[in-house]
Amino acid sequence: xxxxxxxxxxxxxxxxxxxxxxxxxxxxxxxxxxxxxxxxxxxxxxxxxxxxxxxxxxxxxxxxxxxxxxxxxxxxxxxxxxxxxxxxxxxxxxxxxxxxxxxxxxxxxxxxxx
Amino acid sequence: xxxxxxxxxxxxxxxxxxxxxxxxxxxxxxxxxxxxxxxxxxxxxxxxxxxxxxxxxxxxxxxxxxxxxxxxxxxxxxxxxxxxxxxxxxxxxxxxxxxxxxxxxxxxxxxxx
Numbered sequence: 336x337x338x339x340x341x342x343x344x345x346x347x348x349x350x351x352x353x354x355x356x357x358x359x360x361x362x363x364x365x366x367x368x369x370x371x372x373x374x375x376x377x378x379x380x381x382x383x384x385x386x387x388x389x390x391x392x393x394x395x396x397x398x399x400x401x402x403x404x405x406x407x408x409x410x411x412x413x414x415x416x417x418x419x420x421x422x423x424x425x426x427x428x429x430x431x432x433x434x435x436x437x438x439x440x441x442x443x444x445x446x447x448x449x
Numbered sequence: 450x451x452x453x454x455x456x457x458x459x460x461x462x463x464x465x466x467x468x469x470x471x472x473x474x475x476x477x478x479x480x481x482x483x484x485x486x487x488x489x490x491x492x493x494x495x496x497x498x499x500x501x502x503x504x505x506x507x508x509x510x511x512x513x514x515x516x517x518x519x520x521x522x523x524x525x526x527x528x529x530x531x532x533x534x535x536x537x538x539x540x541x542x543x544x545x546x547x548x549x550x551x552x553x554x555x556x557x558x559x560x561x562x
Contacts, residue, residue: 369550378553378554381549384549428492440495442492445490
């Protein structure tokens with residue numbers, strides 16, 4: 336089956352610094368990639384949708400200057416949390432979609448901002 | 450517009466007894482429906498999916514779900530709960546265009562020994 340990886344799986348950073356999370360589709364080309372955020376004991380919240388080579392579409396309430404998304408190729412999307420603060424601490428999950436009605440989810444990245 | 454509602458935020462069952470996790474959806478289009486499981490501090494694992502084929506869908510680990518259009522439901526069931534089934538379960542609906550997924554709020558399943 337299709338595999339999506341995320342790197343790193345866990346990251347701790349200091350307040351004010353930026354951190355980049357990578358999402359890769361390992362054995363298929365993803366026309367669309369999605370970024371979700373999950374708070375403890377909560378459901379997944381869609382942050383943004385990105386198509387290769389074009390700007391990401393952000394959901395209402397998500398700061399695009401805070402959460403920079405780059406989808407440089409059909410197998411790689413990155414999420415950069417800029418000037419991170421403790422309230423940005425969360426579990427970030429990416430997924431990759433193809434032409435069908437399906438998304439393949441990555442294992443998630445646990446971000447802790449101290 | 451479409452949305453998905455998981456009717457129970459918590460379900461508790463005894464080991465060996467049946468599991469029922471309820472999900473209702475609303476969609477203007479013919480939906481695709483999914484159930485995912487998430488164990489603590491882990492990613493999502495697909496249990497099963499409905500994509501307009503057979504209405505009774507069998508998934509992994511003995512789970513199954515039935516798509517009932519008249520009731521707009523997609524409830525998840527398992528005949529006999531196992532301790533390892535304790536986790537968070539998400540019902541998800543998807544449209545054909547844009548691949549966008551809409552997540553329910555989740556149901557936390559506790560299995561009592």
